[in-house]
Each structure stands twice: as C-alpha cells, then as structure tokens.
Amino acid sequence: MTALALAAAELKRVTRDRTFLFFIVLLPILVILLVGLTTSSSTSIRVGVVPGQSATLATQLVGDLEADPGLTTQRYATRADAVDAMRRGELDAVVLIPRNLDADLRSGLAVRVPVLVSGSVEASQAAETGVSSVVARHGAAVQAATFATAHTDRSFDENLATTRSVQRATPVVPVRTVVVNSKSNILPAGYSYSAPTMLVLFVFINAVAGGGAMIQTRKFGIFSRALAAPIRPRDLVFGEALCYLALSLGQALLIVVVGAVMFGVSWGNPVAAAALIGMWALVGTGAGMVSGTIFRTSEQAGAIGPAVGIAFGMLGGCMWPLEIVPQSVRLAGHLTPHAWAVDAWVTLLSRGGGLVDIAGYLAILATYAVVLLAIASFRLRRSLVTP
C-alpha cells in the first residue's frame, strides 16, 4: 500500500512536466506518422519520366509506364530536374522519352529509349528491367501495327488501336505470380511497421530518459525524508518500480490506441500482444531504474539516455528490418532486448502468431527484465540504506 502511494506521488510529479508529455505523447505519434509514410512508399521501383513530347505514341508509352503496377512514376519537365531528384535518392531511374519517338516509330525506324541510372549501370538493373518490360510490350503493339499496315490497307493508327486493345484484353503469353508463402519474416510496410517498432523504441527511450526523475527525487532529498517516516527502503524501491511500470505501460497503451484508431494498425492476437506489451514495459521499467541509479545528474539521464535508446533501437531493428543487414550485425542486434521484442511483433503481426509462438521471446525478455530490475533494485536500495 505504501509503495502504491509512493508510486502515485512520483507519477503525479513526473507527468506534471509538460516536456515529458511532449516526449511521451506527441513525439511518438509524429515519428510513427513519418516513418509509416516513408516506409509505405518505399516498396516499389521509383521512376522519373521526362515525356519530351505529346505525340500519340510517346503519350501511350508514358501512360503504360504510369499504369505498370511495379513502378511508381513521377513526370519531370526537364532532364536536369529528374537527374536532381535521382541524385537526392528520390528516384531509381529516369526514362527519357526521345523527342523523335513518334516520327521514328511511324516511319519504321528503331528507337532506343534512354534509361538514366545513378552510379554504376549494374546497380540499377532492377529499375531498368522494370522499364524495359513496359517498353518491350509497347514496342510489341507498335511492331504488330506496323506489320499489319504493311500487309493490309488499314492505316497505322487503326491497326495500333486494334493491337493495343487485343494486347490489353488477351495477353498472348500471360505472366502470373504465385506467392508461395503467406507468413512474412518482416513487419508489413507503413504504419504496421512504424507503430510496433516505435512502441519498442519509445517505451525504452522514455523510460531511460525518465531515470532523471529518480535522480531529482534523490537530489531533492525526498528519499531521505521518506526514510525518516516509517517506510522501509524496499517499499521505496517497489514504489519507484511501480511508477516506471505505469509510465511504460501508459506509453505502450497510448501507441497501441493511437496506432489502431489513427493509423488502422491491427495488433494481432490480443492476449499475446498484451503479454508482449507487459513484458516490454517491465524491460522499460528495469532500464529506467538502472538509468536512475547509474547517471549522476538528471541532465545526463535526459541526454545520454535517448542516445543509448536510439543506438539500441537501430541495432535492434526498430529503424530498419534486421533481415536486410548482414548476419553479423543481426547477431549483434540480438544482444539488445529490442531485437527480441521486434521479432515477437513480427511473429504476432506478420505470421499470425499467438501466445505460444512468442513464448520463447517472452522468456528472453523476462530474463532482461529480471536482470535490469535486480541491478536497479540493488543499486537503489544500497543508495537508500548507505548513509
């Protein structure tokens, strides 16, 4: 009971700080929004198109590129504008529609469509492949129309309309895709990626930065005064732990609710998700209390804490999927609890897993929580009882 009262008092003091509320409420939502927006637009091949002219065949080719589901296209007025965008990493390739495309194709000349790529030509082959298949199909319709015009009395434009319509309606050799597995090893792009990873990141960062509050409590002499009352040191330690647990759970629940309501994130099996959030909140509690006992000033906790949190988040797969980094970095990442928490979210959200499927991850996270809480409790208790 004493611990609960202590936790409530500490919680009241901490949440009165408006800056803390900015970090715990507004910042996570903004980061989820930004990362979600960025990752949702990064799965397709991005191509800039410089149309160059408005003649029929050129317009059709631009339209075909824009209609291709594998490409995300953006038109540019000039080559320089498109190259600037590619230099900034906004595009994977730039297609320059030749100014004489229409006239040359109609007169039976072969046309080469330049595809500008960044860096080495080999590095951009994936983008070039996507463009060349669209150009090849466009060329097939033109070739057929030219052939039919040469062997019949119909005009090129009439034949072109026919070949394009036949091509669209019944592809001669269709290509179909079969996805062989439904269970992904990475989180889905967009908010379903950013919300769970930022939950992992912010619960930890805010707990570690929040360690400054414990340092202030000590500095203000609140612990000493509390010990003058009939309160046992272990109640103080327990009260602090409850305060950090409440903050971590509050942070996590806020992200879950905002993720579900604002960004439409599905959090998977509710029991398993609740268990994972609870366990991660315990890890956060331990980390926050360790921060409160190892840093000397609240400024240090507030400054170094987030830097450590960001580094752990990067290593642990909160900023990018660990699937895309080398094996050694992936292994090193799993020294942080973050990587195990993200793995558990992948199991829940991408593989439809339940409590049993994440039991192993929960056990590992429980180990981290126990170790951190033990270190923090020992250090805090020692600081309380040592005169």
Place this chain on the structure above:
Amino acid sequence: MSAVLAIALKDLRQRLRDRSAIVLGFIAPLAVAWLISMAFGSVGSFHANVAVVDLDGGPVAAGFSTFVKGPDLADLLTVKSTAGEADARAKVANGDLSAAFVIPRGFSDAITSGQGLPITVLASVDSSVAEQVARSLAQSFTAQIEAVQLSVKAAVLAGAPPSTVAELAQKAAAVRPPERTVTQPSGTKELSAIGYYAPAMGIFFMFFAIDFGAAGYFLERTGGTLDRLAAAPIGPGAILLGKSLATFVYGLASLGTVAVVTSLAFHADWGPPLAVFALIVALALTLVGLTALVITAARTQRQASGFASILTFGLVLLGGNFIFIGGAPQILRTLALLTPNGWALRAFTDFAGGADWTAGVTPLMAILAFAFGSGAVAFALRRRVVNL
C-alpha cells in the same frame, strides 16, 4: 572583447567538463554513424537468385532459360538449379531463392500454334522487388513472342486472308523489335546510407546543444553569476555574444569532428571541403540563433529545456534527419525545406550524389537566413533576459 572571450572560454570549459556534452556532441553521432556503416556498408546493389523450372522441354522454354542465363543479366541474376516445382516453391519460401519461373508443359507447342500458356513466377511475400524484377523479365521475353502473334492477328483483323497466316507468321518472326531501352549513366553517384545519415545524425546531435546553452544560462541566473556579471561594466550584448561564441565553437567542433571522422573512417562523402565548411559554419550560427531564441522565449530553466527539446525534435523530424527524406512522399520533402537542417541535408545529399559546390549555394543562403532570422528576434528581445 576580452570580456566576450572570457565568458565564451568559461562556458566552453564548463560544457566540456560535462560528460553528456561530450557524449552527445561527439560520441553519439559517431557511434550511430558507425552502426549505420556496419549495417549498410556491405549491402550492394540488388541481386536475385532465381531458378527456371522447365516442365515443357521445348525450344521456346529453352530460349527463355538462355535469356535469363545471358551475360546481360549476369549482374542481376544468379540462376540456380532445382529438383522441380515443389523444390523451387520450398526454396522461394525459405529464402534460398528470390523467385522462380515455371514454364508449363506444352508451352512451346502452344506458342508455335499461335496460342499461349502462362509463365508462372513463384515469389515470396518478403521479396516484392524480386517478384517485380522476375515478372518484368518474363514479360520482356514474352513481348517478342507477343509481337509476332499480335502482328498476325492484327493483319487478319485488318483484312489479310486467313489462308496466309503461316506466311504472315514467318514474315512477322523476322521483324526486329522497334523499341528497346538503353541504359546510360546520369552522372550522379549512388547515395549511400552513411552519406546521408552521417550529416543527418551529426546535425541532430549538434542541436542538443540548444538545451545545454539555454539551460546553462538559466542555471547561471539562478546561481547568481549573471547578477554579478550585470554589476560589472559589461553590456547585455557582450554577455549574449560571449555565450553565443561558446555555443558556436561547440557546434562547429561537434559537426566538424563528425564530418572529418566519418569521411576518413567510414568513407562518408560530405562534398567539396570548402563548401562543407561553409555549411557547417552556417549551421553553427543557426545553433547560436536558436539557442538565443530559446533563452529569450523561456522564463525558467525547466521551460528552456522544454522549448529546446521541442524545437530540436520538431526540426529534426520535419527536416528529415530521422528518415531518408528522398524516400518520403513529396509533401514531406517540401516541408523539410522549412527547416535549416532540411536545407543542409539537401546540400549534403546533392554533394554525396556527385553535385559540385554550386549545389550548396542556395542551401547556404537559406541556412544563414534561419540563423540571422532567429538571432535577430533574440536580439530584439534581449532586454527581457539580461535586464536583471
């Protein structure tokens, strides 16, 4: 002038004694750059392991195998062998293969007789780019077959006698494709992760100095140091200038160190040294302007820390220091240019992409405008803070 220098030196000494200033200004950005360099240093261009499951055995299917194994695609694809469709499915599912092509039985015969059976691309849910590339390759191959069959169909639909189909098909097969792509280098360099995130993280951690500077000022006020300074024959401008100089030197040293170390140790390409130096100086001036602004806007140390944190995170979120702004939607790319760090990242990105020093001129002007704009507002409000 000596008073300004004395104040600046005292502030710098005080700041460097604080471990967190060293960690945030120097260690953290370099550690993060090192992490990014490790994570993405050996990630090369896209390459896919694929397999062709030839259930047909005919000449057209053989032509497809030859096409994907051709020298033109050697940098993009490695063609692996499989024991059949089931094996290919299992390998795609477990990630051994990025994608696989299945050529159905009767494929060549169907094409010879003017028909078509579908080529199936087996793909994994986790490799959308590999799926797109495989699909595009299959479509590129089938486009030529399609051209021949479409030619005959179009000719017949346009009035060619059906009895001439075989002859038309022979003629159509001899026609070369009218359009093809040709890859050309654009003169730009590929932007690396370290090339982007080294400046992004350097600026992010440098902005933490706004909090140090502002909070330090209020600490001095509550500690009575400023009262004593006010009693001395030193004008309010000199006090602000001294503190600004310390902030400027700290910012310059922090971002300058990150630039030098990441260039030498992680091969981050920051750009032409003089242009980079000018941008770093402009950013350090912005740091001074923003710190002064926070000091004039806040009334207590707690308020100053709050304003500084919100300003720092607001700027870095909007400016693209946390996310790769090139991959973000257009609206975010535009919003980034409302911040000095967004302009700085644009310049550093352009430099890393191979642009010359002129690409830094507009960003430099924009950053200086932020620096002097915020500094001017702070200067206008200076009496509010030093009128003790």
